[in-house]
Amino acid sequence: MPNLITPAAYSRHRGCSREAVSQAIEAGRISTIPGENGRKMIDPEVADIQWKRNTDPKQSERANASKRKNEPAGGGDQAGSEYWEIKTRREKAEAIMAELKAEELAGSLVSIERVRTASMRMSRMLRDALLAIPPKVSPTLATETDPHTIELALSDALRRALEDIAGMTANDLEKLAE
Structure with missing residues (x-):
């Protein structure tokens, strides 16, 4: 607006x-x-x-x-307009900073470092959850010969791991960013 x-x-x-x-x-x-x-x-x-x-x-x-x-020598139109352009840019920058600070205080703005940290930790959790599947299901699958049963077991294990990650709450994600 x-x-x-x-x-x-x-x-x-x-x-x-x-x-x-x-x-x-x-x-x-x-x-x-x-x-x-x-x-x-x-x-x-x-x-x-x-x-x-x-x-x-x-x-x-x-x-x-x-x-x-009445202007002093050397203080012509160009110097005056340059001053106002600089002042306008500064005022706009200060207004943008004030809006960003207000959004940050309201909780609708977070630092990029917190997002990067949470993202990296979330990616590691997903990787670890997926890599934990083979040791969990391999004893059961070692004796299976039916491809459909193997597929169902793998799909079920993957679904459980992904649902655990997807079930994380905002508080869980906040803890990851810290």
């Missing part, structure tokens, strides 16, 4: 005036999404793309020329 913000928050995100955002919405240069109570909300990622694609850079430069007169 997109992270929706108000037009005022989007103006702060862009580093421009609220009027500029309002004009962009009215002109159809950026789209809004109806939020709670019918308020206009903006997906900042989509709006950034639309803003860049639908705004004439020369007109924007003319409109902001008076503001740039």
Whole structure:
């Protein structure tokens, strides 16, 4: 689900005036999404793309020329936009990290190391269960001559071993990951 913000928050995100955002919405240069109570909300990622694609850079430069007169030398448009791009990337990364931390605390996210450890231990248990079948069934099968009886005995032994593994609970798997 997109992270929706108000037009005022989007103006702060862009580093421009609220009027500029309002004009962009009215002109159809950026789209809004109806939020709670019918308020206009903006997906900042989509709006950034639309803003860049639908705004004439020369007109924007003319409109902001008076503001740039007060900028210090060497602090031109490119340095400012680079700053905002870096800041935006950092904010997105922090938001992603916060979401991942929340999912981890809620128990819906686990570390890859725990999954690898549990997977390796589960594979070893399956291997050991399957390799334990021949010593268990060989005394009975040594005297059998009927292929159908041998097949049934082997199938039964395999089924029991696999059902034991499949019957493991979430708590059993948690113990494997530790």
